[in-house]
Amino acid sequence: MSVSEPITYDVLLVGAGPAGTACALALRTSGLRVALVDKARFPRDKICGDAIPSPTLKALARLNPTYAAELRTLTAPHRAEVAHSRLVAPSGAEVSISWKAPAFNSPRLHFDDALLQLVRRHTSTEVLENWPVQAVEATSEHVTLRSSQPELAPLRGRLVIGCDGAHSVVGRQLAPWPLNRARHCAAVRAYYTGVQQAPETTSDFFFLRRHLAGYCWVFPVGNGVYNVGFGMLSADIARNQVDLKQVLRQLLAEHPGLAPRFREARLLGEVRGFGLPLGGSARPLTGCRALLCGDAAALIDPMQGHGIDKAVQSGILAAEHTMRCFQQNDFGPASLHHYQEEVEHRIGRALGHRYRLMRLLAARPWLVDAVLSLARVPWVKRVFVKAIG
Ligand SMILES: Cc1cc2nc3c(=O)[nH]c(=O)nc-3n(C[C@H](O)[C@H](O)[C@H](O)COP(=O)(O)OP(=O)(O)OC[C@H]3O[C@@H](n4cnc5c(N)ncnc54)[C@H](O)[C@@H]3O)c2cc1C
Structure with a gap:
């Protein structure tokens, strides 16, 4: 096959961090042909505080209880179980909080690799590492990804899901939004x-x-x-x-x-x-044949700086919405906009409140x-x- 001939899938997921892997896991029973593309080869580092918020595990366990259990096993050699937080005020006064929900810290080098291992074990997703997406071209019929590496054949799908983080190329090209x-x-x-x-x-x-x-x-x-x-x-x-x-x-x-x-x-x-990129902004989460998740959708909690849980939750919502689009064969803007409404309802509204609280305290x-x-x-x-x- 010539390199200029596109390889076709149904769904193209760009980015294999928490958003992309959760989305791939949630699409496991969809029957859709899914490609999960990342510019890195895993295990790869991600600059982060490495605190894995408890809603991350809850969301994965809701998909399948074994995911959370396997994730715990896979990360066992690289993990600290966290039962308490200590908050120290500018005055030096401090308060300790004990958490009931299970949470842990784990370097993203290992945590994200464990998530990708779940995708390989439990889904038929085609995982393409070392695949830097440079151009995303959408028409009313399909969307095409082109790499900066000329030897890689383009990928074509009916929908692209941008899970490619804070500098999302999918977001920049299909749903641009100025940095605030x-x-x-x-x-x-x-x-x-x-x-x-x-x-x-x-x-x-x-x-x-x-x-x-x-x-x-x-x-x-x-x-x-x-x-x-x-x-x-x-x-x-x-x-x-x-x-x-x-x-x-x-x-x-x-x-x-x-x-x-x-x-x-x-x-x-x-x-x-x-x-x-903090949540609670009016960032558009859809573009022509495109949905955005996680940091690409600006969903980080403005109070704590946590985003792994929101990445997983939005990845799962995007998967549910993708299945509806394929069932109804409707990829138009009105259909995609339901995803934006759902994210706003389940995640964005609360982040908006927390943004206002953060600004109040900051001043x-x-x-x-x-x-x-x-x-x-x-x-x-x-x-x-x-x-x-
Ligand atoms: C300093 C710092 C500390 C943080 N601390 C915490 C914390 O303690 N807890 C917490 O919950 N959150 C924390 N966050 C936020 C958290 O890191 C993000 O919210 C989370 O990683 C978002 O996941 P994601 O899947 O959306 O994106 P990412 O984890 O960024 O994954 C994106 C993936 O896309 C790939 N990619 C990017 N561009 C391309 C391209 N062009 N082609 C192909 N692939 C591409 C990348 O290689 C990467 O694998 C922190 C963030 C920072 C910066």
Whole structure:
């Protein structure tokens, strides 16, 4: 076959992170021919805090209880079970929260590889790694993906699902939306070993008077390794010309709650940064023969910076919607728009509330101090835990 002749599928999934793999798992019984394309070869790193929110496992377990169980087995050598979070206010006041729902931290290098292994085990999805998508061309009949590598034949499908993250090529080409720095964060992440006084079951969050909205985190990820990072709103970074790597270095050297613990710590690898498109924006989630999920759809929780759970949930919703489109043979804008409404209803509306709450707190460090002090009172803590999820 000549390389210019497209290989045809029904559904093209671009991106094999949590959104793309969840979507492939949810399409397992659809009978559709699905290709899952990623520019990377797995296992691959993803810059992240590596905290896997509990709704991720719940959503996968609803698809099939064995998925969550297998994921636990596959990630067992690279995981920290997290039972508590410790929140430290700008004033130094702190509150500890114990979580009932099972959650864990696991480096994305291993967690995402485990998700992809589930796809290979349980579905007939064709997984194409090392397949960088450069161009996405849609007509009223079909959609075609072209790679930046000329030896790769184009792929053709009836629907493309953009699960390709914060810099989504599918989003840019089929549903463009300008970057709004007030609804976008940037963060840096590093791995450390030799961190002192850091229980392997507790994730720490430090809120800083100078850098709200944002926080510094220290999350155990198993095997004595800690994921350490700092992130804040991109609008504030630009306005105050903040160098995130420098702030992180300074915090670990000088912050009274961090410096004693990092005195003997050793940095593993580089400090790396990446963007977080926050939820609650009016970003369009559909384009011509296209749906967007996860970070490509800007679904990160503005309060916590979590997005893995929303990626999985939106991937599953996209799969359900895809099956309806094929059953009804309707891929028109009105039909695709139902997906946008569903995501808005199930995920987006709550993220909008949390965005407003985040902005309220960011402008009032005294309120963060007051809330975290008050949260030591048991009934206030219950309300607080419910609010932050
Ligand atoms: C510093 C930082 C810390 C974070 N911490 C947390 C946390 O602790 N917990 C949490 O829940 N969330 C966290 N997040 C958010 C979380 O990382 C994302 O929400 C999540 O990864 C979204 O999943 P996704 O599947 O949408 O995209 P991704 O995980 O980004 O996956 C996208 C995939 O698409 C592939 N791809 C991209 N472009 C192309 C292309 N052109 N062609 C082919 N393939 C392509 C990539 O290789 C990648 O595999 C953090 C984010 C950052 C930046």
